[in-house]
Amino acid sequence: MTNLATAPDEKGFASLNLITPICKAVQEEQYLTPTPIQLKAIPYLLRGRDMMACAQTGTGKTAAFALPILQRLQKTSRAQHKRGIRALVLTPTRELAVQISENFEIYGRHLNFRHLVVYGGVSLNNQIRSIKRGVDILVATPGRLLDLIRQGHLKLHDVELFVLDEADRMMDMGFLPDVKTIESKLHPDRQSMMFSATLPDEIEKLSRQFLKDPVKIVVDPPSSTVEKIDQRLLYVDRENKSALLESVLQDETIERALVFTRTKHGANKVAKSLSKNRIRAEAFHGNKSQAARTQALEKFRSGRARVLVATDVASRGLDVDGITHVINYELPNEPASYVHRIGRTARAGATGIAISFCDAGERFFLRNIQKEIQKELDVIGGHPFPSRISPVRSGKGKNGGPENKEGAPKRTKRNRSAKSNGWKPSRYKGKKNPGNSNRPSRRKP
Known part of the structure; x- marks a missing residue:
């Protein structure tokens, strides 16, 4: 693998040598300055290089591969390829597949390409009909793509450009065997790209199998991503989380x-509780049908639902404009999931706030998260349902403080009486902490 790529000196999309129809589409979306991943990746991809890119979602990586794909397809004669799939993008989730397809539609609006997104949970018939009409760019999840291949509805031997997106997420979800099967059906003389938020050994090994003399690009490691987000921590007993x-x-x-x-x-329980209290909320998780997930996401995007309650299926690849707050009602048991969760806010230069609830049983998760992001979350005191659990410190962080033998810091005046740091008391102000009761005292029996 070659050395790390460097970005061109010039700024702006004009420095990337993109053709006029693509530049026009980008300008119409009011994108003026390429992101670091775009500046670094696009010139190499336009030259036909294979690539291994390490970048978080929200860094502009979809455009980093979509724009070069559109341009390279435009410069190749359509007659040579008849109706075969020319570009294949493989992604782990249905929601991400839809978003990538929408990006191809936006950036290619002034070009004459046929694109299709295929995923499970919906009928095959419409997808099969679209494939028969001819498709240039196919965005797919692994399971549905293999179904279509095995049933003889499509072949991949004409694919010129192949993208494996969210490679580490593919691994986490157990899709690597399917991915390897799909890759084996591609023509060896192709341009390939892999994008991953992290680079564990298995992904490095996969890149050596899939890519030929790739250029490697690394942008936005987790620590720099989370530093852009105002991260707050509220200690609370588990039975008081719903009221908080x-x-x-x-x-x-x-x-x-x-x-x-x-x-x-x-997720279902929290969404139902919020709805009962006149807070517009929808649940979003893998047990929902595709139609129900699409409906919940559309309500959230349009503002008809103010809150989307989700499992980690939404922590990667979900791109909804204007998410002002991410709230970890329950901390994830994997530190990397925390980074992916809070990355749903503060996107495209916007500001964002992440609020995490922590009960006594989650202290171990919190310690690992703070170790991962190399900082301690700002503890918010003064809320209506404080807990007596000892705060968690990850050794001598920027806030200092020696740890006691349980792993929590020695109690000091500072951490006994944390300031509110912008906390706004709600209608619970002045009411007693219900302690071990299931609901606050305002609730009717």
């Missing part, structure tokens, strides 16, 4: 909130 969430959401500055739970059942 309702209290937090009384803040009118929370215009659009993405709330994360660890389980599908938990």
